Amino acid sequence: MREAKDALVLLLAGGVGSRLNILVGHRAKPAVPFGGLYRIIDFSLSNVMNSGLTRVGVLTQYKPLSLMRHIRTGEAWDFTGRTRGIKILPPRTGEKDSDWYKGTADAIRQNIDFIRGNQSEQVVILSGDHIYQMDFDDMIAYHREKNAGVTIGMMVVPKSEIHQFGAGIVDDENRIVDWEEKPEEPRTNLASMGIYVFDTEYLLKALSGDREEVDFGMHIIPRAIEEKQVYAYPFYGYWRDVGTIQSYWDANMDILHADSGISPEEWGIRPNTEADGRAMDRAPARFAEGCTVQSSMISSGSIIEGTVLNSVLSPGVIVRKGAVVRDSVILEDSVIEAGARVDLSVCDKQVHIGEGAVVGYGDEEAKSISNREYPTHLYSGITLLGKGAAIPAEMRIGRNCIIRPDEKSREERVFPAELEHGGIF
Secondary structure: OOOHHHOEEEEEOOOOOHHHHHHHOOOOHHHOEEOOOEEOHHHHHHHHHHOOOOEEEEEOOOOOHHHHHHHOOOHHHOOOEOOEEEEEEOOOOOOOOOOOOOOHHHHHHOOHHHHHOOOOOEEEEEEOOEEEOOOHHHHHHHHHHOOOOEEEEEEEOOHHHHHHOEEEEEOOOOEEEEEEEOOOOOOOOEEEEEEEEEEHHHHHHHHOOOOOOOOHHHHHHHHHHHHOOEEEEEOOOOEEEOOOHHHHHHHHHHOOOOOOOOOHHHHOOOOOOOOOOOHHHOOOOEEOOOOEEEOOEEOOOOEEOOEEEOOEEOOOOEEOOOOEEEOOEEOOOOEEOOOOEEEOEEEOOOOEEOOOOEEOOOOHHHHOOOOOOOOOOOOOOOEEEOOOOEEOOOOEEOOOOEEOOOOOOOOOOOOOOEEOOOOEO
């Protein structure tokens, strides 16, 4: 029997992730920064590395350049060497029978030649946009022990959330006997994590059929249940799909609480600090006399002169004297000037907030006023600032607002004095 490390990994990283709004306006969802030093995809790549798997294909599609720059040759996750490697697999546009990836199964189908060129008994299929820690070696061993054709990572979720997932009905041996894809009236609370182990032979057979079958949850898995033994692999740890602004903010806040179950350092999650050529040159964070920092993560290169409360700051963030950052996620090289206040906000890279400006003002009632253009994206009070946005001094921005990325110079972009709750600019 082959060792589990001989399994081939295919990592799906091409989704649009539109519910992350302007955070994915210029990057793929898996490339979104997370937890100070990381990007979302670092969790899946590190799980693969820590499981001893060495051959990886990363399927990209939507705005892949930042993701490709981040992954590079895979050296940050030890995927370089004679018997190991990572390969970027874009859609085969321009070929006679190919098009952009139409779904998860179609993406794998378009890369059958990669599977055949990397012989393995099993193929592990993952998503690149989840926050979790898992030993895939154990899952592969479970798959082999069950003599399964397909094994699916699954976990219990509240029934009120099961409509977002594929749902499996299992017997006493954890064999999946029925499947519901995003059910409105679920019969189970056992949800798919989007993690699959396939016997390679069966995967190739399943993908050789009707080309209209484009999705695993909708098409391939229901048919597999009829043809092969399909098992649920139970998972009990921390797992979160950070596909919305709310879940992204929640997961960042979870890092600040020891009892939340998420611990990137203990999990051995490895970032690529050299990807942009600047992170490796950062000095340690500097805390000025008189500053206040409580329940927060402060990354290298940051300068804290003011107050930071319950917040996550990426490298190079500057908080000037008298400024207050609370319950917020601030990405790389942003500056909060003296006397400014940032409350319950997510700020993309290189945001500049002028002196005395207020981002996220308003009481509990204001938090319930959803964004007018994107009411399902911003509805709990979180305000979102795009990359490079420059907020003028003394400007006031309310709850559930969106400031689009700054595509003009500061002199050309004329801001209002105040942006009311639920507004967009």
